[in-house]
Amino acid sequence: MPLIIDSHQDIAWNMVAHGRDYTRPLSETRRIEVGTTIPERNGDATAGWHEYQRGQVAVIFSTLYATPAKSKELGDIHIYKDYNTAHRLYRDQIDIYRRLADSHPDKFRLISSKPELDSVIENWSQPQTDPASTHPVGLIYLMEGADGIRSPHELSEWWDLGLRMIGLAWAGTRYCGGTGEPGPLTDEGRQLIAAMADYNFILDLSHMDVAAAVESLDRYEGPVMASHANCAALMKGSESNRHIPDHVIRGLIERDGVIGVIPFNTFLKVGWVRAKGSRREEVPLDVLIAHIDHICQLAGNADHVGIGSDFDGGFGLQSIPSELDSIADLQIIGSKLIARGYTESDTANVLGGNWLRFLRRNLPS
Numbered sequence: 001m002p003l004i005i006d007s008h009q010d011i012a013w014n015m016v017a018h019g020r021d022y023t024r025p026l027s028e029t030r031r032i033e034v035g036t037t038i039p040e041r042n043g044d045a046t047a048g049w050h051e052y053q054r055g056q057v058a059v060i061f062s063t064l065y066a067t068p069a070k071s072k073e074l075g076d077i078h079i080y081k082d083y084n085t086a087h088r089l090y091r092d093q094i095d096i097y098r099r100l101a102d103s104h105p106d107k108f109r110l111i112s113s114k115p116e117l118d119s120v121i122e123n124w125s126q127p128q129t130d131p132a133s134t135h136p137v138g139l140i141y142l143m144e145g146a147d148g149i150r151s152p153h154e155l156s157e158w159w160d161l162g163l164r165m166i167g168l169a170w171a172g173t174r175y176c177g178g179t180g181e182p183g184p185l186t187d188e189g190r191q192l193i194a195a196m197a198d199y200n201f202i203l204d205l206s207h208m209d210v211a212a213a214v215e216s217l218d219r220y221e222g223p224v225m226a227s228h229a230n231c232a233a234l235m236k237g238s239e240s241n242r243h244i245p246d247h248v249i250r251g252l253i254e255r256d257g258v259i260g261v262i263p264f265n266t267f268l269k270v271g272w273v274r275a276k277g278s279r280r281e282e283v284p285l286d287v288l289i290a291h292i293d294h295i296c297q298l299a300g301n302a303d304h305v306g307i308g309s310d311f312d313g314g315f316g317l318q319s320i321p322s323e324l325d326s327i328a329d330l331q332i333i334g335s336k337l338i339a340r341g342y343t344e345s346d347t348a349n350v351l352g353g354n355w356l357r358f359l360r361r362n363l364p365s
């Protein structure tokens with residue numbers, strides 16, 4: 001079974017917003033949440049540590065995420081009204097990840113360099129001879145929305161904390177237009193990415209408006225990727241600017257980037273909204289496979305697409321394709337690709353190999 005590298009999970013946000021504990025098996029989290037408001041607010045949980053093991057989820061891009069006060073649809077927890085608060089909330093999440101890894105070194109390890117990545121992967125490559133022995137999951141920080149960076153001078157501090165990946169937008173930020181708030185890079189955004197290039201930060205184009213993404217592809221000298229985004233070409237009729245058009249996908253491919261597709265029904269079927277009674281049976285996993293295939297067709301190979309599940313990130317079991325029950329089931333994507341004629345090696349690359357190569361190329365040694 002190939003290793004999975006999942007390029008997007010809001011683990012710290014789930015821990016603070018919903019009190020979730022990712023050292024538990026998923027069944028326990030679901031049991032504990034019965035009768036609470038969490039399944040209604042965020043959907044039933046889909047990730048847990050035992051499921052990471054079962055699905056061979058070896059590495060996760062784990063986000064630093066807080067919600068701007070202007071967009072409260074994710075509830076009123078972990079909200080920022082000003083940049084100092086955003087900064088503090090993001091810093092708190094780094095502390096959360098550090099405590100998680102410090103108190104459970106057998107379960108989670110932080111990765112901020114190539115040797116640390118290689119050590120996690122090496123461990124996963126060892127056969128699990130003793131049933132009690134485990135493979136620690138590697139976590140790499142990804143800042144989703146850069147409002148927590150108060151000025152480019154702060155980048156050295158964030159770098160020293162282990163941050164390696166930054167997305168400028170969620171909704172629009174002062175750095176650029178974002179989801180639901182179109183707009184280009186601002187002058188502050190241009191200054192920030194110029195400074196990011198000095199450190200070789202990885203720039204995440206997800207959530208950035210098209211104008212800002214196109215300019216960033218042109219301007220940013222460091223590595224670029226999209227941690228969690230689907231293809232606009234397959235979402236015709238959607239009014240959202242959340243999906244990436246082909247010319248941005250081509251730009252990412254030319255820059256040797258990778259795009260993590262999201263198994264989230266709202267981003268797979270136009271008009272699918274859980275709150276309006278849409279059912280998960282309406283979106284089979286094949287729809288996600290079509291997004292993977294679309295990126296492969298644009299690239300002429302299977303080297304630029306991965307999976308950015310975003311599981312538990314504001315949606316849950318009720319909003320993912322019908323064949324999936326948990327994060328472990330991302331392996332079914334592999335079976336679907338094989339059935340569609342993808343080779344075993346291309347399939348392994350989509351599940352994890354493409355992100356692994358991308359990280360090995362772009363993390364500091």
Ligand SMILES: [Zn+2]
Pocket residue numbers: 144207228310
């Ligand atoms: Zn997101």
